[in-house]
Amino acid sequence: MIKRFIAFLLLIAIGGIFATLLIGYTPDAELNLTARYYAERTAADLGSANIVTAIVVTYRGLDTLGEVTVLFLSAAIVGLVLAGGRQRTPRPRAPVGELLTTGTRLLAPLIMLLGVYVFVNGHLTPGGGFQGGAIVASGVLLLLLADPLRHFSHGLISAIESLAGVFYVAIGLLGLLLAGGFLDNRILPIGTLGDLFSAGAIPLIYSLIGLKVGAEFASMLASLSGTEEL
């Protein structure tokens, strides 16, 4: 009883904090200093139509490298923990159903194509490496659901993942040598705003991030699916 009362009090306190925040909030009439810099200079300086992508990949590229590293570490730890488990032994099991099998045959390539489209066009349309990678991984997940015994080559997945990471850092270092700094996208010509091959190295970097993220999620799912129990 007293526990519920304390929980209720805590809820009211948190609600009060959020209510005061909400009441005190007035939307800014104009962009603040940093936002205005990004909004006005991105197209001219970096040639990227999507300002969010320009910030994520170039202005704050180092943070993105950190994020990718965190994701890589969690994928590696999942693999490490599950490596001790027993490998799944092939045994007869109920078929997953005509609908899922046929639907997967139709949808899995389309889903992966959409994922690739999202990360290749990261500098033009909303989305980018992380979103595209997650969509590619959902395609892999659909394949796993349709055929739980399907074997994905862990060597291939790790090769894609490692190569993408190495090239990502290498492009960043090239930016240090050829352009203004680490992960500067102007090592390639900026091109015209809105073209597929524009915005310098941003499409290249985001494609590498997309491949890396997709491979990481796919390796997590494949090791989850391939391990019988711990």
Add this chain to the structure above:
Amino acid sequence: MSMLMTAMTALLCVAMLVAALVAIRGRSLPIAILAAGLVSLVASVLFLILASPDVAMTEAAIGSGLTTFLFFFVLGRVRGGEND
């Protein structure tokens, strides 16, 4: 924001709260997982209304897509030794 947009946002917020309650209080685990995915889906629509399509895509792909399926995966795996 127009009147219609505000009404729709309020409706989505209510739907999100209901889905969250179902996810917490619901009796059956599969329905709870689906409700948690629904919370993410509504959140991604709300992000879209708030003019941040990039965040909306992340939320839809990871929050309501991958996480939901991951939960089902794990649920199927632990089904052997549990009774809700």
